[in-house]
Amino acid sequence: MTDAVIQLNNLNKSFNHSSGSNHVLKDINLKVNSGEMVAIVGQSGSGKSTLLSILGLLELADKGSYELCNQNTRELSEFQLSQLRNQHIGWVFQNFNLIADMTVVENLTAPLRFNKKVKPSEYSQLIHDVLSKVDLTDKKDFFPDELSGGQQQRVAIARALICKPDILLCDEPTGNLDSENSQKIMDLLCELNKEGRTVLIITHDERVALCCQRAYKMSDGILCAVHNQEFKRVV
Numbered sequence: 639m640t641d642a643v644i645q646l647n648n649l650n651k652s653f654n655h656s657s658g659s660n661h662v663l664k665d666i667n668l669k670v671n672s673g674e675m676v677a678i679v680g681q682s683g684s685g686k687s688t689l690l691s692i693l694g695l696l697e698l699a700d701k702g703s704y705e706l707c708n709q710n711t712r713e714l715s716e717f718q719l720s721q722l723r724n725q726h727i728g729w730v731f732q733n734f735n736l737i738a739d740m741t742v743v744e745n746l747t748a749p750l751r752f753n754k755k756v757k758p759s760e761y762s763q764l765i766h767d768v769l770s771k772v773d774l775t776d777k778k779d780f781f782p783d784e785l786s787g788g789q790q791q792r793v794a795i796a797r798a799l800i801c802k803p804d805i806l807l808c809d810e811p812t813g814n815l816d817s818e819n820s821q822k823i824m825d826l827l828c829e830l831n832k833e834g835r836t837v838l839i840i841t842h843d844e845r846v847a848l849c850c851q852r853a854y855k856m857s858d859g860i861l862c863a864v865h866n867q868e869f870k871r872v873v
């Protein structure tokens with residue numbers, strides 16, 4: 639057993655097109671320890687979202703190994719993968735991905751219905767707890783389009799937290815927000831990290847990357863650690 643919650647060794651991923659194959663991730667090595675907050679920066683099309691999809695078990699790699707919480711994901715069935723995903727991973731997306739015709743409470747209830755460990759009698763307390771955490775208890779009966787972008791992202795973070803994951807994967811979490819709301823979201827993610835959650839963030843925003851303890855840069859499918867002294871220059 640190690641402290642690593644995420645460990646990738648020589649991971650590769652290609653996509654096949656009619657015109658040939660696109661080698662998107664090239665021999666990726668990455669180790670993230672429990673409780674770290676790590677940024678991945680890089681140009682558009684460099685492979686960041688593909689990497690995050692593999693980390694979140696939405697895509698599978700072609701070659702190499704991925705251990706999530708000390709489990710070799712290659713040995714697991716579809717069912718085991720979905721259990722591992724539900725147990726450990728919370729997602730935060732740039733576009734919030736809330737369901738438009740559901741209220742805040744209904745959006746938060748949806749993931750609970752897939753979680754066999756939570757009884758329906760526990761739903762309302764869990765929903766109250768996560769809405770308190772993101773300071774939105776007064777908006778529980780609102781629909782997403784009745785909320786500001788920053789509020790929608792806070793609901794999305796509440797949804798990511800509802801099944802108590804230990805890892806948050808965030809794909810451009812501030813990409814659609816103004817600077818004041820971006821700061822609020824980063825303060826919230828930093829607070830969640832201080833409470834012990836591991837946070838991985840893909841970002842183009844250097845202020846977001848600078849909130850993290852470590853950063854990696856993705857360039858044309860190759861992932862390199864950014865060393866402390868270069869951190870400010872590279873992100």
Ligand SMILES: Nc1ncnc2c1ncn2[C@@H]1O[C@H](COP(=O)(O)OP(=O)(O)OP(=O)(O)O)[C@@H](O)[C@H]1O
Nearest residue numbers: 653654660662680681682683684685686687688689
């Ligand atoms: N499902 C897919 N099928 C085919 N090609 C894909 C697929 N997903 C991603 N790609 C290709 O993989 C490459 C990397 O895409 P990816 O979305 O991972 O980049 P990114 O660094 O996240 O970019 P951005 O910052 O613009 O979101 C691109 O060339 C893209 O066209």
